[in-house]
Structure formats: C-alpha cells, structure tokens
Amino acid sequence: MRTPALWHSRRFRAALIQTAFAGTLVLVVVLATLTAQRNLSEMGLTSGFGFLWKSTGWEMNFTLLPTDSTSPYWWFLLMGLMNTLFMGAIGLTGATALGLAVGLMRSGRNPAARFLGTIYIEIFRNIPLIVQLFFWYALANALPPPREALTFGGALISSRGIYLPTLALSQAVTTAVFLALLAGTAFALWVSFSRRFQRMEQPTRRRLTLAPPLLALFATTLIVVTSHAPGTPWLSHPVAEGLRINGGLRLQPEVYTLAIAITTFGAAYVGEIVRGGFKAVGRGQTEAAQALGLSPWQQFSRIRMPLAFRAMLPILINQYVWLIKATTLGIAVGFSEFFMVIASSINHSGQTLEFIAILMGGFLAINLTLAAVLNRLNRAIALKGHQTGGAA
Amino acid sequence: MTALPRQRPLRRLRRAYFGSVWSAALTLFSLAVIGGIGWWLLDWAFLQATFDPNGTRETCALNEGACWSVIAARWRVILFGIYPFEEQWRPALACIVVAVVIFLSCLPSMWSFRRLSAVWTLGTALFYTLMRGGVFGLTFVNEQQWGGLPLTLFIFVATGIIGMPLAIALALMRRSELPVISKLSGLFIDTVRSLPLLSILFTFAIVLPFVLPGFLIGEKLYRVVVGAALFFAVYQAEIIRGGFQGVPRGQEEAAKALGLTYWQRMFRVILPQAFRLALPATINQFVIAFMETTLVVVVGFVELLSAGNTAYTTGEWKFAYAEVLVFVAAIYFVFVFGLSRYGAYLEARMSAGQSRD
Numbered sequence: 001m002r003t004p005a006l007w008h009s010r011r012f013r014a015a016l017i018q019t020a021f022a023g024t025l026v027l028v029v030v031l032a033t034l035t036a037q038r039n040l041s042e043m044g045l046t047s048g049f050g051f052l053w054k055s056t057g058w059e060m061n062f063t064l065l066p067t068d069s070t071s072p073y074w075w076f077l078l079m080g081l082m083n084t085l086f087m088g089a090i091g092l093t094g095a096t097a098l099g100l101a102v103g104l105m106r107s108g109r110n111p112a113a114r115f116l117g118t119i120y121i122e123i124f125r126n127i128p129l130i131v132q133l134f135f136w137y138a139l140a141n142a143l144p145p146p147r148e149a150l151t152f153g154g155a156l157i158s159s160r161g162i163y164l165p166t167l168a169l170s171q172a173v174t175t176a177v178f179l180a181l182l183a184g185t186a187f188a189l190w191v192s193f194s195r196r197f198q199r200m201e202q203p204t205r206r207r208l209t210l211a212p213p214l215l216a217l218f219a220t221t222l223i224v225v226t227s228h229a230p231g232t233p234w235l236s237h238p239v240a241e242g243l244r245i246n247g248g249l250r251l252q253p254e255v256y257t258l259a260i261a262i263t264t265f266g267a268a269y270v271g272e273i274v275r276g277g278f279k280a281v282g283r284g285q286t287e288a289a290q291a292l293g294l295s296p297w298q299q300f301s302r303i304r305m306p307l308a309f310r311a312m313l314p315i316l317i318n319q320y321v322w323l324i325k326a327t328t329l330g331i332a333v334g335f336s337e338f339f340m341v342i343a344s345s346i347n348h349s350g351q352t353l354e355f356i357a358i359l360m361g362g363f364l365a366i367n368l369t370l371a372a373v374l375n376r377l378n379r380a381i382a383l384k385g386h387q388t389g390g391a392a
Numbered sequence: 393m394t395a396l397p398r399q400r401p402l403r404r405l406r407r408a409y410f411g412s413v414w415s416a417a418l419t420l421f422s423l424a425v426i427g428g429i430g431w432w433l434l435d436w437a438f439l440q441a442t443f444d445p446n447g448t449r450e451t452c453a454l455n456e457g458a459c460w461s462v463i464a465a466r467w468r469v470i471l472f473g474i475y476p477f478e479e480q481w482r483p484a485l486a487c488i489v490v491a492v493v494i495f496l497s498c499l500p501s502m503w504s505f506r507r508l509s510a511v512w513t514l515g516t517a518l519f520y521t522l523m524r525g526g527v528f529g530l531t532f533v534n535e536q537q538w539g540g541l542p543l544t545l546f547i548f549v550a551t552g553i554i555g556m557p558l559a560i561a562l563a564l565m566r567r568s569e570l571p572v573i574s575k576l577s578g579l580f581i582d583t584v585r586s587l588p589l590l591s592i593l594f595t596f597a598i599v600l601p602f603v604l605p606g607f608l609i610g611e612k613l614y615r616v617v618v619g620a621a622l623f624f625a626v627y628q629a630e631i632i633r634g635g636f637q638g639v640p641r642g643q644e645e646a647a648k649a650l651g652l653t654y655w656q657r658m659f660r661v662i663l664p665q666a667f668r669l670a671l672p673a674t675i676n677q678f679v680i681a682f683m684e685t686t687l688v689v690v691v692g693f694v695e696l697l698s699a700g701n702t703a704y705t706t707g708e709w710k711f712a713y714a715e716v717l718v719f720v721a722a723i724y725f726v727f728v729f730g731l732s733r734y735g736a737y738l739e740a741r742m743s744a745g746q747s748r749d
Contacts, residue, residue, distance in 0.1 A: 018572035025576070032603040039602050105422075110415050111408055112422040119426070126728040127721045128683040131697055135721070138713040325588035331690055339591055346598070356599050359591055360583075367586035 036353055045350050052077075058348060060336040062252055066171055073345060080341030081362060087258060087337060088324040088366075094263030095323060099270025106271060107278040117271065124268035130329055133261040137333045140253035146245045156238045156245055162256060163238030163248035173227045177220045184216025195380070254335035258327070266323050273319060277312030278304065310381060317374040321367050338362055437718075449708050462712040463719050466703040470716065473539015473694040473702075479531060483542040486522040489515055490545045498734055500741070512553070519546070535613045539694035541723070547617055547685045547695070552678065554621035559628035564658060566629065567636060584626045589684055592619045597691040616688055624681050631677060635670030636662065671742065675735030679728055686724075696720055 006012050040047055052074040059069050063079045064086060106117035124132070141159055144150060149158035154165040169177070191197050191209045200208070228234070238248030281304050289299040328339040336344075342359045346352050410416040440457030447461030463470075472480050493515035496502050502511065523542060526532035538546070565577035584592070596619030601609050609615075639662055647657040667674075689698040700720040704713050 014570050018570050021573055022576070031605075035605055036603045105418075108418075109408065109411075110418050110422070112419040112426075116422040116426055122729065123725075126725045126732065128686045128697075128724055128728075130686045130689070131717065131721050131724060134697065134701065135714075135717045138717060142711075142713065321586075328588040328590045329687075331590065339588065339594075342591075343594065352599050352602060356591075356595055360587060363588060363591065364583065364586050 040353075043350070047351075047354065049354055051349055051351055051354075054349075056345070056348065058344065060341065061334065062255055062336055064171075064175060073349070076341050076345070077338070077358065077362075080336060080338040081366075083330075083336060084324070084327050084338040084366070087255075087262070087327045087330065087335070090259045091262035091266055091323055091327065092320055094259065095266025095270050098263060098267035100274055102267055102271035103274025103278070106275045121268045121271050124264050125272070129261060129265045129326060130332055132265055133257065133329055133332060136257040136260050137253065140257050146240055146243060149240055149245065154237055156240060156248070158245060159253070160245065161253055162251040163245050164251065165235055165237045166249035167224065168233060168236040169224065169227065173223060176223055180216045180219050180223075181213075184213040187212040254330065254333045257333060258330050258335050261329075262323060262326055265326075266319070269319055270316065273312050273315050274308070276315070277308035280311040281307045313374075313378045313381070317371060317378065320374065321370055324366060324370060325363070449711070452712075458715050458718075459712050460715060462704065462709045462715050466707075466709065466716070469540075469703040470696070470700045470720065471540045473543065473699040474537050475539055475542075476531075476533060476537065479525070479533065482522045482525070482530065482533075483538075483540070486519050486542050487545060489518045489522070490542075490549060494549075516549075516553075519549075535611050538613070540699040541696050543688075543693060543695045544682075544685050547620060547688060548682050550617045551620045551624050551681050551685070554618065555624035555628060555681075558621060558625035559632060560663070562625055562629035563632040563636070566633060581626045581629055584622065585630070589620070589623050590687055590690055592623050593687060593691050595619070612691070613693070616691055616693070620681070620684070620688075623684075624677065627680075628674065628677055631670045631673045632666055634673065635666030635668075638669040639665045668742065672735055672739045675731065675738060679731045679735070682728060682731065683724070696723065 037047065053072050055070045055072055056076055057069055060067055060076065060079060062083065064082050065079065067075065067079050102117050102120055105113040106121065108114065143157060143159040146156075146158045146160055149156040149163075151157075156163040188209050191205065191212075197205055197208070236247045236249075238245050285303055285307060286299060289303045294302070327337050330337040331340040331343060334340075339359065342355050346355045349355075409419045436457045438457075440455050442452045442455045442457070442459050442461055444451055444461050445464035447459065447464075452459035452461060468477070468480060472483050475483050493511055496511050497508060502508060521527060521530070523538060523546070524533060524535075562577055562581060565573050566581060568574045568577075593616055596615045597612055600615055643661055643665065644657060647661045652661070685695060686697045688695055689701075694702065697720055700716045704710060704716040709716075
C-alpha cells in the first residue's frame with residue numbers, strides 16, 4: 001500500500017506531532033482535575049478560594065506585622081511571604097558581604113589569607129545546608145535557660161532567644177521606620193549609581209543624593225517622638241523575671257539560626273563566584289594598569305573590581321535565586337516562612353490543591369521578579385560593544 | 393644574557409606574607425583565626441576528648457572535650473536508621489555495592505555504554521535484593537524501614553538514574569524545531585526551576601495521591617524519588633542546553649548534509665560533544681543532588697541526618713548533639729568533597745592539551 005502523499009509532507013507531520021503532544025497534555029490535565037475533584041468531594045471538601053477569608057485558628061511564631069489566631073488566611077499567607085523576603089534579604093546581604101570578603105581573600109596575593117579562604121569555602125560548601133542549620137539550632141537550644149541567661153553588654157542570651165535592649169516602639173511603628181529608612185537609602189543609591197543622573201552637575205547631584213535619607217531620618221524621628229506615650233521609658237531593657245525574660249527586642253532561635261546558616265553557606269558559594277569573577281579578568285588588563293603606574297588600590301577599584309563584577313553577575317543572579325529558595329528550610333527549625341505557612345494551612349484546612357497553587361504562584365512571582373530586576377541590572381551595567389547582554 | 397636575580401627564599405616568603413602593612417595585618421589575622429580555631433578544635437576533638445567505646449554520660453563528664461562514646465554507642469542507629477537490628481549486615485553490604493558501582497563508573501576505562509549499563513544493572517539488582525529481601529531466604533523489609541546511609545545513597549542514585557534520561561529528553565524537546573513542543577517544555581523547565589525543591593518533594597509526597605488514579609500512587613519513597621529526579625532533570629536540562637550552545641553549528645549541518653536521521657545526529661554527533669562540554673557543571677549538579685537528599689527528612693524519611701537526630705535526642709545522649717552532628721557532617725563531607733575533587737580531575741583531564749592563559 002502506498003503511504004498517502006500527506007504523510008510525506010513535513011509540515012503535516014510536524015502539525016500532527018504537535019497536536020498529539022498538546023492533546024496528550026490536555027488529556028492528562030483534565031484527567032488529573034477530574035480525579036482530584038472526585039477525591040475532594042469524597043472527603044467532603046469544597047474547592048474554590050473562599051476559605052482565604054476565614055480565620056485560621058492557629059498562630060505563627062514570628063511575624064513582622066501584628067498577627068494572631070483570628071487573622072484570615074490571606075493575612076497569614078502575606079505574613080509568610082514577608083517572612084521569606086525578610087529572611088532572604090538578610091541572607092543575601094550577609095552572604096554577599098561575607099562572600100565578597102572570602103572571595104577577595106582567596107584571590108589575593110597573601111598565601112595565609114588564601115589558605116584561610118580555602119578552608120572556609122571547602123568546609124562550608126561541602127556540608128549540606130540543612131546539616132549546618134541543625135547544628136546551629138542545636139547550639140542555640142543548648143544555651144542556658146532564661147533563669148541563667150548570659151549577659152553581654154545590655155543583652156541577655158538564653159535558649160529562648162537573644163534579647164537586645166531597644167527603643168520602646170510598637171511593632172507597627174518599627175516597620176514604618178524601617179520602610180522609611182529603606183526608601184531613603186534605596187533612592188540615594190539609585191541617584192548615585194544610575195546613569196540617568198550622570199549628566200547632572202556634582203553639587204546638584206550630591207544634594208539630590210543626600211536629601212532623601214535626611215528626609216527619611218527626619219520623618220522617622222518625627223514618628224518615633226509623636227508615637228511615644230509620655231511617662232513610658234524610652235529604652236526597653238531585657239529583664240529576667242522568673243521563667244521568662246520581658247522587654248527588649250527578642251531574636252528567636254529559629255530566626256537567627258536560619259540567618260546564620262544561610263549567610264555562612266551562601267558566603268562559601270559567593271566566595272567561589274567572586275574568585276571566578278576575578279580570574280576572568282584578563283591578565284593583560286592588570287598588567288596594563290601596572291604599566292600605567294596605577295597604585296594597587298587604583299588597579300583594584302578601577303580596573304579589576306568593575307570587570308570582575310560584570311563577569312560574576314550572571315552567576316550571582318542564579319545563586320541569589322537559589323538562596324531565596326533555600327529559606328524554605330525554615331520549616332526544619334520552625335521558622336514560619338511562606339512554605340511552612342502553606343504546609344500548616346494544608347494540614348489545618350485540607351484545601352490541598354488551592355494552597356499548592358498559591359505556593360507555586362508565590363515562588364514563581366518571587367523568583368521571576370528577582371531574576372527580572374537583576375537581569376535588568378546586568379544589562380544596564382554591561383560594557384557596550386564588549387560584552388553580550390548576558391541573556392540567561 | 394642576564395638572569396633574573398634569585399631571591400633568597402626567606403626574602404621571598406617575607407615579601408609574600410608581610411609585603412605591605414595591609415598584607416602583614418592580613419597575615420596576622422589569618423594566622424590568628426586559623427591558629428585559634430584550629431587549636432580549640434584540636435583540643436575539643438582530640439586532646440580532651442573521651443574515646444572510650446563503653447563510656448557513658450558519667451565517664452564523659454570527667455573530661456571537658458568531645459564525648460566520642462556516643463558514636464560507639466549509637467553508630468548503628470545513625471548509619472542504618474530503623475532497619476531491623478539482626479539484618480543490618482544487609483544495608484552495610486548494599487552501601488558497599490553502591491560505593492563500588494559509583495567508583496567503577498568514575499574510571500575512564502569503564503566509559504562504554506555496554507560496560508556502564510552492565511555495572512549499573514547488576515548493582516541495582518544486588519542493592520534491591522539486599523535491601524528488600526524476600527528472596528534467597530532473606531527476610532522481607534518494607535521500604536518504610538529503610539533508613540540512614542543506604543536510604544541517602546538510594547535516593548541519590550535513583551535521582552541520577554531517573555533524572556539523567558529525563559534531562560536529555562527535556563533538553564532535546566526544548567531544542568526542537570516544533571514551536572509547540574519547544575515552548576511548552578521551555579515553560580515547564582523554567583517553572584519547575586523557580587520552585588524550591590522542598591515544595592516539589594512536599595507536593596509529590598502529599599498532594600499527588602489526590603490527583604493520581606489509585607494504581608499509580610505507589611509507595612511514598614518512590615514518589616519522592618520521582619520528584620527529586622524531576623527537579624534534577626530540569627537543572628540538568630539547562631546544563632545540557634549550555635553544552636549544546638558550545639557545540640559548533642557546523643557539526644549539525646555536516647551531519648544533516650551526510651544524511652543522518654534526527655536520532656543518529658543527536659546520539660552520535662551532537663550529544664556526545666555537548667556532554668563533554670557540560671561535564672564539569674554536570675558533576676557539580678550531582679554534588680548538589682547528593683546534598684539535597686537530606687531534604688527528605690521534611691517529608692518524613694529517616695535518612696542519615698534525621699537518623700543522627702534520633703540518635704542523640706533519645707536516651708541519655710541529649711548533651712552529645714555536637715559530636716553526632718559532626719560525625720554526620722563528616723560523612724557528608726567525605727562524599728561531597730570526593731565528588732567535587734573528581735569533578736576537578738575530570739575538568740583537568742578534559743582541558744589537557746588546551747592552552748590556558
């Protein structure tokens with residue numbers, strides 16, 4: 001039998017394969033949805049997102065804004081998301097700072113510093129993050145109980161947390177102050193580094209850079225002074241009373257152990273990336289700088305560092321996305337970040353599929369935003385004509 | 393011809409370590425940190441430690457250092473988890489089988505398809521027989537009771553075996569000339585890559601029983617392994633894609649001109665070259681996969697880390713958390729460091745003959 005002429009057409013075969021592929025996918029999705037609906041109705045659960053406005057009935061152990069067990073599910077999810085971003089910001093900053101130091105030590109000329117950097121990187125890179133996290137958490141739990149807490153300066157260190165003396169502000173005021181300072185600093189950084197303002201004259205530019213942080217500081221002092229109720233003390237000192245410690249700013253063990261673990265682990269990876277970035281700077285560049293008579297600091301800050309930064313940024317972007325995802329390990333120590341809130345919500349309410357969809361949507365949003373912002377930065381600082389834009 | 397003046401070794405050392413004020417300060421700082429922490433560690437772990445294999449809490453309290461008796465007392469729980477006590481020679485043997493198989497796969501002389509598949513099939517069959525039993529007079533042990541080091545190795549190896557073909561399939565689909573297939577697989581890869589591994593493991597362990605028909609559900613262990621393999625596959629697919637980009641375009645065009653079919657082109661011309669280019673990153677991905685096997689503790693498996701946790705939180709050894717965690721960390725360190733050193737060796741072997749500036 002002769003095969004029909006249609007079969008010889010490449011376009012027909014391509015269309016057939018693609019239709020079959022798409023059709024199979026649709027079939028699988030439809031079957032999965034039907035099975036899920038049947039299983040859910042057998043268990044007596046309704047689908048749909050109406051439960052988001054019901055109150056949860058359980059508590060989160062760490063939130064940035066006031067939350068309690070009567071708050072609705074969507075508030076809990078938002079708090080979990082804020083916790084993830086908060087821990088991610090701390091982890092990223094710490095890992096970058098420490099990683100930069102370690103990477104610089106490793107790519108320097110001093111053999112003792114190189115050795116120290118190598119030991120640090122090899123130790124912290126080759127042990128899984130969760131093992132390191134459990135180690136720090138076990139250390140934190142082995143601290144003395146509140147009654148026998150250690151004192152250091154004005155701080156009290158115990159197994160229930162590290163208590164620091166702080167200004168006596170309510171939680172909402174603290175967040176407002178923090179946001180104001182953050183906005184001021186972000187604006188100042190944008191003005192000083194952005195190309196848009198490069199053509200401004202220096203005095204105007206300096207004023208524009210300094211104005212927002214000063215404004216933010218002024219606004220913060222205003223907020224703090226006006227929200228202070230007369231008669232109450234300005235500072236809050238931690239004081240051990242019986243079995244508990246009252247007052248002061250409480251750093252819970254879950255929070256600071258996760259921060260330490262992510263920082264030290266991330267710093268090992270960032271250190272390797274920094275070293276790779278410096279290795280990618282051509283030797284000719286450094287030698288030309290030396291021949292021109294630049295001092296070592298000028299060679300570093302004007303030639304090696306900018307070139308190394310542009311070389312390491314794409315890999316750093318991947319590492320940052322990974323570090324944000326690593327905050328989900330908070331579930332292992334009980335830090336209520338986004339994933340743990342979702343897991344607890346599934347346990348308590350049973351609305352499994354909706355919560356998984358929210359989980360995936362949330363992490364997709366975080367990672368896509370982070371990748372988009374950083375890729376934009378990467379394209380903006382790329383040397384025109386010498387480097388490709390660095391498409392992922 | 394004048395030769396460069398040779399510097400006396402002492403002067404060279406002095407210049408390297410104390411060349412400038414900053415350098416001198418850095419040297420002193422580094423030596424202080426290394427010396428201080430090193431001495432404290434040495435003191436804690438060896439000089440003041442208790443090495444008595446029959447020691448108890450009281451004997452350990454006499455010395456200030458580490459109490460290594462907890463390892464002697466609890467090593468079976470740490471290494472094998474809740475596997476039945478009398479049959480623990482079987483997981484020990486199974487670990488050795490896996491180690492031998494991995495070692496053999498790393499030797500360049502074994503790199504032919506026939507030899508590798510023979511070694512891996514034999515190894516997998518041996519592993520399953522030993523761990524599950526039920527044949528040859530061995531008692532049957534359910535997957536629920538597998539734990540400790542064999543479970544970690546099993547998850548790692550299964551992730552690699554299932555994930556690698558899946559990765560090649562995904563990479564080829566993404567590279568396809570048919571737009572529907574390439575865009576859908578690209579979307580799938582980017583989506584799964586944005587999710588944390590824990591959420592994928594959690595979904596596969598807990599959510600998947602809802603959406604699958606009854607006969608596909610299977611044991612929780614196999615679902616979790618498939619989830620981990622999927623995650624490994626999407627990252628590996630991106631690495632292979634990077635390898636594809638390094639293969640010169642002329643190779644594929646020459647293969648087409650020679651009249652090779654799609655499969656012949658891929659498997660005989662393009663993929664071997666792409667794999668060779670992607671080998672360092674692949675080894676790195678394997679190292680990460682090994683470290684991420686620890687995450688299954690969150691979905692309720694007693695692998696090496698959580699077996700270690702059980703070992704010190706029960707009984708009288710609650711104070712010896714540091715010793716147990718250091719022991720577990722050392723096991724991971726040995727495997728991971730070995731794997732990454734092997735990756736460095738492969739990279740050096742590949743670039744022998746290429747000039748480096």
